[in-house]
Amino acid sequence: MLRRFRAIFISRNKEFYRDRAAFGWNFLFPFLIILGFAIMFQRGGRDQYKVGVIPPEVTAEDCETVPEAVRRVNVFQTIVFDDRQEGFSKLERHKIDLLVECRSEPIKYWINETSPKGEISEGFLVTTLIKPEEIATYAKKQTVFGARIDYIDWLFPGIIAMNMMFSALFGVGYVVVRYRKNGVLKRFKATPLTAFEYLSAQVVSRMTLLLITNVIVYAGCALVFGFRSEGSYVDLILLFGLGCASIIALGLVIASRSSSEEFANGILNFIAWPMMFLSEVWFSLEGAPEWIQKISHILPLTHVTEGMRRIIIDGAGLTDLSYHIVTLLGMTALFMLIGSMLFKWTDG
Numbered sequence: 001m002l003r004r005f006r007a008i009f010i011s012r013n014k015e016f017y018r019d020r021a022a023f024g025w026n027f028l029f030p031f032l033i034i035l036g037f038a039i040m041f042q043r044g045g046r047d048q049y050k051v052g053v054i055p056p057e058v059t060a061e062d063c064e065t066v067p068e069a070v071r072r073v074n075v076f077q078t079i080v081f082d083d084r085q086e087g088f089s090k091l092e093r094h095k096i097d098l099l100v101e102c103r104s105e106p107i108k109y110w111i112n113e114t115s116p117k118g119e120i121s122e123g124f125l126v127t128t129l130i131k132p133e134e135i136a137t138y139a140k141k142q143t144v145f146g147a148r149i150d151y152i153d154w155l156f157p158g159i160i161a162m163n164m165m166f167s168a169l170f171g172v173g174y175v176v177v178r179y180r181k182n183g184v185l186k187r188f189k190a191t192p193l194t195a196f197e198y199l200s201a202q203v204v205s206r207m208t209l210l211l212i213t214n215v216i217v218y219a220g221c222a223l224v225f226g227f228r229s230e231g232s233y234v235d236l237i238l239l240f241g242l243g244c245a246s247i248i249a250l251g252l253v254i255a256s257r258s259s260s261e262e263f264a265n266g267i268l269n270f271i272a273w274p275m276m277f278l279s280e281v282w283f284s285l286e287g288a289p290e291w292i293q294k295i296s297h298i299l300p301l302t303h304v305t306e307g308m309r310r311i312i313i314d315g316a317g318l319t320d321l322s323y324h325i326v327t328l329l330g331m332t333a334l335f336m337l338i339g340s341m342l343f344k345w346t347d348g
Contacts, residue, residue, distance in 0.1 A: 054087040063102040157308035158281035173251030177264040189345035207244040230315030242328040243304030249335030259347030
């Protein structure tokens with residue numbers, strides 16, 4: 001049994017790293033995504049609300065200076081328009097959040113009532129126009145102290161998990177379907193190799209490669225962008241490995257009987273994209289309907305992403321993640337069992 005397992009394991013690894021384009025893309029894709037978000041969401045904050053500045057209606061002169069009230073708000077990014085109509089057009093199409101007329105007294109501004117960011121921008125602007133002593137009459141400001149977590153730090157574990165998910169699903173599921181269609185699996189059927197042995201070798205092979213590639217990606221991003229983990233790197237690797245195994249096993253369930261690459265591709269996309277959006281890769285589901293949050297917790301990617309974030313950001317250990325670990329182990333065992341039972345060697 002071990003000899004057969006080892007033969008499939010080695011052959012699958014060789015096939016993967018000999019495909020240089022796919023092999024290189026596994027390193028490049030997550031790095032490019034993180035680079036893009038690092039540029040857009042730089043540490044230390046960035047202008048989050050876009051404010052357009054237009055000249056007064058009664059004069060044809062251009063605006064040379066931004067209104068003082070706008071300049072005092074450090075989350076505003078100002079864009080000066082020479083043409084008033086262009087400013088209104090940008091506001092209507094949600095390309096800016098607030099529009100201010102320069103040299104107006106009292107200051108004139110416009111918002112798009114259908115834009116939530118417009119109301120927030122208005123609040124920032126109005127706050128700067130009110131004297132601090134007047135604000136203190138109605139409200140008292142207090143500060144919560146703690147370690148600062150930038151959006152890119154929160155996003156980073158999700159990007160790593162998402163890259164793993166696509167590679168796990170398509171790198172195994174799609175390949176098995178192609179093997180079946182090309183008759184490769186039909187030849188394996190004539191050997192003593194069992195379906196469970198074959199699927200296990202596929203899982204371990206892809207999991208090993210994903211661990212190696214993502215450790216390198218993580219190390220590279222940590223070196224370039226300064227990411228660090230508050231928790232143990234060993235715990236992080238163990239959790240990530242469990243996540244790899246569960247999602248690879250899920251991909252094998254989909255590929256267990258299909259002989260059409262087009263059909264398998266459609267099903268894999270049908271699973272991958274909702275899983276990505278419901279697993280808090282890009283944004284939190286806090287405040288979402290309860291039924292959506294419940295659906296998200298039956299997806300393996302949710303447990304991988306949340307577990308990685310708790311280790312990297314909060315410094316959690318494996319005992320703190322027992323729920324995620326047990327869930328991932330259960331999912332892996334269930335998917336492997338289903339995949340072995342449904343697996344067929346031929347497309348007949």
